[in-house]
Amino acid sequence: MGVPQFLHALDNDPLMTFGTLEFDAKKNEWVMKGDQAAVMAAKRMFPGAKGRGKTVRWPRSKRTDGDLNWFMMRYPLEIKAKTQSIWENAVEKAREHTIKRLTVIKNPVQLQPEPSIFNGELRTFQQEGAGFLINSAPTLLADDMGLGKTVQALAWVAHLGRYPGIIIVPTSVQRQWEQQIKRFIQPIATEGSLLPEMNVHIIKGLKPYKLPQAHFYIIHYGLLRAWGRQLAEMELQFAVFDEAQELRHSGTEKYSNASILAQSIADGNVIALSGTPIYNTGSEMWNIMNILDFQCLGDFESFSKEWCAGYGEKIVKDPEALGSYLRREGLMLRRSKTEVLSELPSKHRVVQAIDSDDISSGSMGEIMDMIADYDAAQGFERGRLKTEIGRRLRQETGRAKAPYVAEFAKMLLDAGEAIILYGYHHGVYDIWRQKLKQYNPVFITGEETSSEKERSKEAFIRGKTNLIIISLRAAAGIDGLQHRANVTLFGELDWSPGIHSQCEDRVHRMGQEASVLIYYLVSSGGSDEQMLEALGLKTAQIKGIMGEQGETEDERMLDQTQIGEHLDQIIERLKR
Known part of the structure; x- marks a missing residue:
């Protein structure tokens, strides 16, 4: 497959330039300074862009680096000398990522890790899932429940071969993940010796402590609010967010620390697993994708305006179109049981x-009293009473x-x-x-x-x-x-x-x-x-x-x- 036009090499001697481009390594951001119109265009184009006047900056990623190449075809920029090699490396990675993504969509890649690093035999669709993760991360594996998302994720980790990493899970499956890691990931050589098994440490408690050396760290979502920033400083090589529907609500300490952690992972090696990323409304997908690839669906206000019914709305107007976009961009892979398991019973x-x-008359009387209070209430109290009436009626129905x-x-x-x-x-x-x-x-x-x-x-x-x-x-x-x-x-x-x-x-x-x-x-x-x-x-x-x-x-x-x-x-x- 040839290189898409928007990733072709830039003109080395443009008729004019519209500003300068530098890289801020400390914040992992591109910084553009120059023509006001070009800066405004960059703010509209790049997710997470911020700045005032004639300066704008935005986070670097494999997806947006390709768009930056496209942008500079329209608004040529002078790349500062210290940034030149960084830019060349970035655009080459963007080309590789884009070509792989487009190739995988047309002809799925099958990945079966070597037996020396992975102790398991994947089914064909699981090999394709592992191949997708290798070529598309950061991304969401949203296979139907029961299709082996855990083993596909571990095949991805084994193929990466870079440690340590973090697995973020619900409380109930910490031990299950530990067992699966030790079952599927083969021991690796460390400083000339062969470890008897993969070293796994389950993080405990809300009070951070010095973590022992390990290949895998496992933490449950409830501890992220205490550990997120410390983990973000550890130079972790991969992250897996299991049952990622846990992140469908923004605005919490857990969500904020999950975002900080995800953005700290080397080379964007972040994946999420969930057969049910949406529990209620389609806007929950924005929250999850925003953890994986910051503002890959734009900021929430823009998302709600364009994809939903208007600013702040949560019901997606055209769910099929949003799903198609996520799959086309390599942001999500979803297979149902009926697609890949013809032998599975109905x-x-x-x-x-x-x-x-x-x-009971007593309970119904209390519910009717709450309804009377609800009719007379206003503002926050009215909303609280409505929720309580529904909760109580549901309880009494049960x-x-x-x-x-x-x-x-x-x-x-x-x-x-x-x-x-x-x-x-x-x-x-x-x-x-x-x-x-x-x-x-x-x-x-x-x-x-x-x-x-x-x-x-x-x-x-x-x-x-x-x-x-x-x-x-x-x-x-x-x-x-x-x-x-x-x-x-x-x-x-x-x-x-x-x-x-x-x-x-x-x-x-x-x-x-x-x-x-x-x-x-x-x-x-x-x-x-x-x-x-x-x-x-x-x-x-x-x-x-x-x-x-x-x-x-x-x-x-x-x-x-x-x-x-x-x-x-x-x-x-x-x-x-």
Whole structure:
């Protein structure tokens, strides 16, 4: 493939120049001084550009360096002597990056690291994923859950062969990452000796301490606010943000320190992993991409104006167009299970209506009192009350239908099924614990320690119980359930379709051998109907940006038929 025109060599003797170009190594920024019109054009063109008068500066990156070459075709600049070699190296890297990116889009590169550095055999689509990461970082690997994003990331790290690096994860999967690193990454020679295994250190506590030498550091998101700046000074060679939906909200210390850390990583070797980067609205994608490649989608005000309905808006007008842009620019790779795993059994959903008790008169009275206060309130207090009304109604809905959810679960358990039951409120778990105690349920709800969660998971996987109850918000990163169960029940709902996708795909992933059945147990009244309606809009945002199609009417009818057949089998078992 030839060099694109915008990356051709510049005219060494232009008719005129519009200013000077220097490189600020301390801040890793280009600094342009000169003609006011050219400076204004640079401010419009380069993400993160800032400055006043006839000076403008912006962060250097492989993507924007190519644009700078293009810019200087229109506005030739005098490159200062000390900057000349830096510029030549930068534009050459930009050419390599652009050619590789365009090549990978047309003909995906397959990367299988050498056995001497990587102890694993990748599937073809995983080799292409690792090849994409090598040629596109900083970028987001947004493969469907269950397609092995962790192993693709480790193949990328092994091929880089540069240490140390940092893995940022949710609390629940720190040990899982440690195990995977030691499983897949081969020991490496250090100062003439061969280490017995990759050295991994899990960072603990909010009080920073002197870190021991290690190849991999693992930290959970909750500690970034205390450790971010110290880690940014360590000259780390790579960073992996696992379950990157944790960064979908900006404006927090965690987010700010994640940004500082990402920008400090050598050569932009930063990747994010998430099968569900969007939980609610498409604007969450801006927050995540802004960590990976600062202002690659412009500043948020410009993004909301151009991609959403207007300044400050969060719903993307054309999700398909945004998703297409991200993929075309090498900012995201997304493959679904149906694309790459033809042998994976199907997944079927059904919204199952169940009975529920009336919400208690006392609780309903309190809710009505809050509604009266809401009608009379203004400003912040009105917003707070609205949120509290929704929270309380959701909680009481969960409690009112909890006994009937338990009865539905009993029907499946009595027929010998192993099931996963998802909920949200601890008061609901208490009802299920009492109603289903004869089935010896185990729990992962947020109240357990990391070791207790691991014991619950292992007890279910090893067949010591047929019932595991998991919090909707605790499902991310849990692996192994697919080897034990193919039936999932949602006893409560979440406002986010991304949460449901995370939960569903704990069983619909590589290793599953049976058709997966997902029951959404909903009652009339309460909050269920409103939540289902809201989920429809949010799902459209996710599917559009991620490049997926919604279910057709024929597919929904097929789901209902297969669900009916499954229930027939259950009934026959119970008769016997």
